């Protein structure tokens with residue numbers, strides 16, 4: 001079959017890899033000049049099964065209320081008239097009750113864990129290098145209250161099969177010597193040994209290179225403009241470089257998936273949630289963390305990518321606005337300096353923002369739509385790196401008519 005994969009990010013490239021393994025004639029189309037140039041470019045780098053509890057949690061409404069009154073928070077909501085944003089937020093609030101959030105957590109963990117196994121298969125096969133550190137992740141807490149809430153979520157994941165170790169502040173400092181100077185500010189943490197870190201952009205670019213060697217074609221600098229649909233089937237994709245016929249299409253365009261699809265009557269609740277990252281050259285390697293982690297009170301993620309420290313924070317509802325200013329990084333810089341004050345010169349940091357393609361319940365979307373040869377692989381929100389390889393394999397399974405290795409019924413498009 002001739003399959004077009006729309007989007008060369010963390011969702012698109014592993015899909016292309018598994019589709020090529022199935023023997024399909026695969027072409028990847030992207031408007032950028034290379035793979036992983038949008039949301040997959042400089043994310044938090046965490047392979048984080050321990051972060052599978054969805055954002056739509058019982059605590060979320062309170063955090064949202066606070067964000068309306070303060071602008072120095074990890075969560076920010078722009079006061080703008082955007083019916084899609086408010087409709088998404090209302091659906092998000094409906095997913096916050098505990099029973100719903102616990103159920104979605106188990107679904108997300110299933111895919112996140114499966115994806116780590118699939119990633120091993122991909123790395124074994126391709127031997128690609130991406131600054132992978134597989135020593136686990138440390139989730140640390142600064143107050144008794146946040147630790148209790150964090151632990152409650154972690155216990156839900158533990159019941160769903162995640163191996164966790166609850167640790168004291170002293171044990172945090174033992175596991176991660178870089179946190180020793182701040183151990184007195186922490187009440188404790190959770191260590192998840194099966195988690196890790198890795199450079200998502202490098203992984204995606206390397207996997208794309210292997211795909212090209214294996215016959216996948218790439219059309220970069222090519223804008224997808226629309227779909228030519230006839231009798232509930234896509235016949236061709238219309239692009240800035242002409243019309244391209246196909247037997248099946250994978251939509252993996254991140255937050256832009258919903259824009260393309262709504263023009264063709266396929267409604268998906270994928271909305272952008274903006275986040276920011278700083279990448280700081282490490283000047284004092286002796287102060288660098290040995291594994292990645294999360295300061296849960298500040299919602300700050302950190303990881304080491306070779307000789308650079310990657311820091312990410314902030315969830316901002318501001319539509320498709322991609323502007324950045326120094327002000328956007330004030331909160332994150334303050335939180336980062338509190339953990340690693342002298343690791344490097346923060347004024348030399350590379351600043352970046354990206355749009356997480358988020359769904360209200362936190363579950364990504366797979367499967368065929370009412371347009372029978374149009375398949376989804378999108379909506380991974382804050383876990384798109386963690387879920388990328390598994391999502392690619394699931395997508396190839398669904399296109400081949402195979403039953404995926406895990407139950408994805410809650411993530412199928414309806």
Ligand SMILES: Cc1cc2nc3c(=O)[nH]c(=O)nc-3n(C[C@H](O)[C@H](O)[C@H](O)COP(=O)(O)OP(=O)(O)OC[C@H]3O[C@@H](n4cnc5c(N)ncnc54)[C@H](O)[C@@H]3O)c2cc1C
Nearest residue numbers: 007009010011031039040044046224254275383384385386
């Ligand atoms: C600040 C931040 C931190 C994060 N940290 C983590 C983390 O630590 N761990 C984790 O697991 N996940 C993390 N994520 C989430 C993860 O990065 C995303 O879920 C993932 O990158 C989404 O991948 P994607 O392929 O769906 O989207 P993208 O990477 O955005 O890919 C979509 C592609 O579609 C292309 N495209 C869009 N529209 C068109 C068009 N009309 N024509 C042609 N091409 C088009 C784009 O150019 C792009 O290349 C983070 C995200 C952010 C923003």
